[in-house]
Amino acid sequence: MACNKFLTFYNGEKMPVLGIGTWQASDEEIETALEAALEAGYRHIDTALRYGNEGAIGKVLKRWLDAGKVKREELYIVTKLPLTLNRPHEVESTFKKSLGLLQLDYVDLYLIHTPFTVFANEDGSIKKDKDGLVMVDPTTDHVATWAEMEKLVEKGWTKSIGLSNFNIKQIQRVLNNCKIRPANLQIEHHVYLQQRDLIDFCKAENIAVTAFSPLGTRGYVNLSAKSGITREVPNLMEIPEVKEIAAAHGKTPAQVLLRWIIDTGLSTIPKSTNPARLRQNLDIFDFELTKEEVNRLLALDRNFRICDLAIFHGIERHPEFTFKNQYTN
Numbered sequence: 001m002a003c004n005k006f007l008t009f010y011n012g013e014k015m016p017v018l019g020i021g022t023w024q025a026s027d028e029e030i031e032t033a034l035e036a037a038l039e040a041g042y043r044h045i046d047t048a049l050r051y052g053n054e055g056a057i058g059k060v061l062k063r064w065l066d067a068g069k070v071k072r073e074e075l076y077i078v079t080k081l082p083l084t085l086n087r088p089h090e091v092e093s094t095f096k097k098s099l100g101l102l103q104l105d106y107v108d109l110y111l112i113h114t115p116f117t118v119f120a121n122e123d124g125s126i127k128k129d130k131d132g133l134v135m136v137d138p139t140t141d142h143v144a145t146w147a148e149m150e151k152l153v154e155k156g157w158t159k160s161i162g163l164s165n166f167n168i169k170q171i172q173r174v175l176n177n178c179k180i181r182p183a184n185l186q187i188e189h190h191v192y193l194q195q196r197d198l199i200d201f202c203k204a205e206n207i208a209v210t211a212f213s214p215l216g217t218r219g220y221v222n223l224s225a226k227s228g229i230t231r232e233v234p235n236l237m238e239i240p241e242v243k244e245i246a247a248a249h250g251k252t253p254a255q256v257l258l259r260w261i262i263d264t265g266l267s268t269i270p271k272s273t274n275p276a277r278l279r280q281n282l283d284i285f286d287f288e289l290t291k292e293e294v295n296r297l298l299a300l301d302r303n304f305r306i307c308d309l310a311i312f313h314g315i316e317r318h319p320e321f322t323f324k325n326q327y328t329n
């Protein structure tokens with residue numbers, strides 16, 4: 001049960017439409033989960049320096065590559081330039097840190113994780129002022145950072161480069177000033193936050209879109225509750241329309257949420273560390289949603305951002321902050 005469906009980028013690179021997300025997975029969890037995921041047929045892995053688990057992922061990849069169980073060209077590895085280290089002079093050294101941890105010679109896609117920058121403590125954690133507010137660095141310069149990202153492609157260290165959490169205005173500015181176009185945009189996207197104008201813009205510009213938090217990121221919901229934020233966040237897998245469609249196909253609500261994203265022309269990276277759920281999330285290519293079902297799911301949009309970064313008090317003061325419900329600014 002592999003994923004034999006791909007998104008082809010403008011530069012000819014092919015990304016499997018279904019990958020494994022790895023945020024909020026400890027080293028131990030991700031090692032076991034990744035073994036199970038690779039066994040199940042996953043070849044696309046989404047990580048980031050900020051997730052703190054690139055080293056554990058690298059260990060598993062090395063085991064698989066050394067044993068000849070998978071060829072490097074069969075893997076699709078994505079990682080990201082963190083918000084604490086996205087100043088132009090930090091790009092190369094930060095990228096090389098990820099590459100070293102992953103034990104690879106190149107990655108397939110390197111993304112600028114966020115369009116804003118914050119200061120970090122010595123240990124890499126996000127710096128806060130005496131009032132507990134995140135210390136933002138407003139000097140973020142997308143064009144200058146992008147020029148450094150382009151050098152990574154020229155050196156053969158990444159096949160493609162892209163953006164994450166950028167809005168239309170920010171992407172347009174990169175497009176107006178680039179030598180190498182962004183191949184991919186990674187954004188929160190699910191039935192309750194569809195960001196249609198952003199996606200239409202990317203489609204028109206030939207930028208492939210990847211949906212993160214496709215299942216409604218219960219992990220972030222729990223994190224937010226733990227940090228004292230109270231808000232009602234619906235569980236997408238409990239939406240009656242989703243459950244009805246799932247029952248009609250003998251599938252689970254999660255499988256319907258994922259298949260819908262792929263049917264609308266995007267790729268997606270659900271996270272699970274549970275082997276049975278990992279297999280379930282990949283087992284979505286043996287059924288098709290009807291046009292009417294796709295439209296019913298499109299009609300659920302509420303512009304409801306779940307992963308809003310509200311746990312990082314003060315971060316919204318950055319001039320390039322985009323995690324607002326009004327995503328296009």
Ligand SMILES: NC(=O)c1ccc[n+]([C@@H]2O[C@H](COP(=O)([O-])OP(=O)(O)OC[C@H]3O[C@@H](n4cnc5c(N)ncnc54)[C@H](OP(=O)(O)O)[C@@H]3O)[C@@H](O)[C@H]2O)c1
Nearest residue numbers: 021022023164212213214215216217254270271272273274
């Ligand atoms: N670029 C960015 O800024 C950004 C931001 C957020 C996320 N991401 C990426 O996108 C990935 C996915 O997003 P996410 O982790 O926020 O959330 P998500 O994939 O929407 O949801 C993950 C949660 O759903 C559970 N789950 C997974 N499969 C399930 C199934 N079949 N049935 C029921 N529950 C299921 C997982 O629990 P179990 O593990 O227990 O199965 C986990 O709690 C991340 O891991 C990360 O790689 C990127």
